[in-house]
Amino acid sequence: MIKTRIPPQNPQANLREYYKTYRTFAWSDFEMELTRSDSGKVNIVNDAVDRWAAHPEKQKQPALVFERGGKVRTFTYLDLKEQSCRWANLLVEKGFETGDRLFIFLSPCPEIYLSMLACARLGVIFSVIFPTQGFDELEWMLSNAEPRGVLTDPDLVERLSQDAMKGVDHIFLTGDVITGQFAQEIPLAGVIERMPTGFTNRAFPGETPLFLLYTSGSTGPPKGVVHAHGDMLGYVMTARYVLDLNSDSVLWTDGDPAWVTGTVYGAFAPWLIGATSVVQGAPFSASTWYRTLERHQVSVWYTTPATLRRLMEAGDDLPRRYDFSRLRHVATVGDTLIPDLFFWAREHFPRAPHDTWWMTETGMICIANFPSEPIKPGSMGKPVPGIEAAVVDRDGNSLPILTLGELALKTGWPSMLRGIWRDEERYADYFLDGWFLTGDMVIKDEDGYYYHQGRNDDLIKIEQKFLGPYEIEQVIRLHPSVTEAAVIGKGASKGKPTVKAFVKVNPGFVPSARLSHEIRAFVKANLHTDIPLTEIEFIEELPKTRSGKMLRRVLRARELGLPTGDPSKLRE
Numbered sequence: 001m002i003k004t005r006i007p008p009q010n011p012q013a014n015l016r017e018y019y020k021t022y023r024t025f026a027w028s029d030f031e032m033e034l035t036r037s038d039s040g041k042v043n044i045v046n047d048a049v050d051r052w053a054a055h056p057e058k059q060k061q062p063a064l065v066f067e068r069g070g071k072v073r074t075f076t077y078l079d080l081k082e083q084s085c086r087w088a089n090l091l092v093e094k095g096f097e098t099g100d101r102l103f104i105f106l107s108p109c110p111e112i113y114l115s116m117l118a119c120a121r122l123g124v125i126f127s128v129i130f131p132t133q134g135f136d137e138l139e140w141m142l143s144n145a146e147p148r149g150v151l152t153d154p155d156l157v158e159r160l161s162q163d164a165m166k167g168v169d170h171i172f173l174t175g176d177v178i179t180g181q182f183a184q185e186i187p188l189a190g191v192i193e194r195m196p197t198g199f200t201n202r203a204f205p206g207e208t209p210l211f212l213l214y215t216s217g218s219t220g221p222p223k224g225v226v227h228a229h230g231d232m233l234g235y236v237m238t239a240r241y242v243l244d245l246n247s248d249s250v251l252w253t254d255g256d257p258a259w260v261t262g263t264v265y266g267a268f269a270p271w272l273i274g275a276t277s278v279v280q281g282a283p284f285s286a287s288t289w290y291r292t293l294e295r296h297q298v299s300v301w302y303t304t305p306a307t308l309r310r311l312m313e314a315g316d317d318l319p320r321r322y323d324f325s326r327l328r329h330v331a332t333v334g335d336t337l338i339p340d341l342f343f344w345a346r347e348h349f350p351r352a353p354h355d356t357w358w359m360t361e362t363g364m365i366c367i368a369n370f371p372s373e374p375i376k377p378g379s380m381g382k383p384v385p386g387i388e389a390a391v392v393d394r395d396g397n398s399l400p401i402l403t404l405g406e407l408a409l410k411t412g413w414p415s416m417l418r419g420i421w422r423d424e425e426r427y428a429d430y431f432l433d434g435w436f437l438t439g440d441m442v443i444k445d446e447d448g449y450y451y452h453q454g455r456n457d458d459l460i461k462i463e464q465k466f467l468g469p470y471e472i473e474q475v476i477r478l479h480p481s482v483t484e485a486a487v488i489g490k491g492a493s494k495g496k497p498t499v500k501a502f503v504k505v506n507p508g509f510v511p512s513a514r515l516s517h518e519i520r521a522f523v524k525a526n527l528h529t530d531i532p533l534t535e536i537e538f539i540e541e542l543p544k545t546r547s548g549k550m551l552r553r554v555l556r557a558r559e560l561g562l563p564t565g566d567p568s569k570l571r572e
């Protein structure tokens, strides 16, 4: 662990006194920010959009700024309200009812957001699907969720399987052509515009499902994580305290809306605060990313370590050509923000990046670095107010500090998953004696900072002791030739378990047997435990998910000759 402490980046942030707030925190304090009917019923759209649209000044503020190919489409809060009401009226006209599902299967476009809001207005459960989703998994998702409708475009239609679409009543196609592949196709050009711009939102108990998100590892079937309207309390709190949003903030969350980060912090969370959300729909390029920050005067940027890495690899010259002076907060999620990325980003942007941790199932950021607290590079920070965290062993017993164990969260925070769609057993597996088990391995230090060490299935067993891969990878990365590394345990060879490292070298270094030997000697000299690192494979790209997460599971499967799962889940 790195002992350096980076001073707080913004002592004047919304959350000023972490420890005091944490001790005295009550969720009810944040209820005040939200509206409820007398009967206690809610609809997230009332709070996220309609109350701002009814306000003479706020209604003119941009809520969604969507850019693609250099073209910008701006939606004020009033636009967002009126247009999503049109979509809601279309759904009603087509017979959708509360509890029905709509799949949103589109390449990045504002219609994703408008239809999400439309669904929420009447309680239709939406599920945003990656436009690159593979055929087999998509078929599985369709048969699992049985949506009443699919919103897509003519280019993506051919990915829908005839069998799985049998029970689907409507296939809405953006644009004015139909492909003729399915009898249920409805072209939307001219249709939405004719719909009325008013709609009376339905009101629900907080636990009413809002969206269904399929998350999936590299093996095994995907799982549909269910989230509800009442999650918004968690969105508001973390938007204020972690992302430090205010109503004049311009937030850019660069995650796809088919990833939970894009749905929660690219849409609902900033809107609940009355802020502006920027969406860049173009595929990644370093210059597009820098230009987006500058052009839209982004004040808060929520990104990923994978994106920072790609920016870093594009060179140090580029960022110097842009003006980031409006940027006052940077946060990341998805994977460990390793110290070299941290320091690189700190040098090239006005503020150091703040790592945050959460998962689809938690619905909101749960562990974070806060702008008013010191940062320890390599640490994902401390529990957010309202979250009680612990490090536990396999039986759920709490472990002392500086011990490797599984991260567990006390159940009961407002945005915790409400279920796994049609899989109660899998849902029940998350819980043990009032705790939610995350499957992530961590170490907590004496100041309460958490350090991610990999997932529980990534653990490496050496002489009755478990080691997280992160610890070994961190040492390998310190070798000057190495840019990225991933390690896996290989089980027994001549009776003893061994460790294999996959290494991507820095430009200018040539993989060789000699370099492999050198790296192994380096690890031996610098790691406190004796690790049987017997093998190094040089690799051009490490396998990662679309959201940029390292897939050690794929390396393990490949190595051990197991199925590697659906490759469409990997980044192109």
Ligand code: ATP
Pocket (backbone or CB within 6 Å): 215, 216, 217, 218, 260, 332, 333, 334, 335, 336, 337, 355, 356, 357, 358, 359, 360, 361, 380, 438, 440, 452, 454, 455, 545, 547, 549
């Ligand atoms: P599946 O559960 O199907 O395997 P997934 O876990 O990759 O999919 P997500 O819910 O998007 O899908 O990812 C959550 C996971 O991402 C966490 O459990 C954790 O392993 C990882 N993660 C998130 N934030 C961080 C972080 N700051 N540091 C390290 N890992 C992180």
Ligand code: MG
Pocket (backbone or CB within 6 Å): 215, 359
């Ligand atoms: Mg997961």
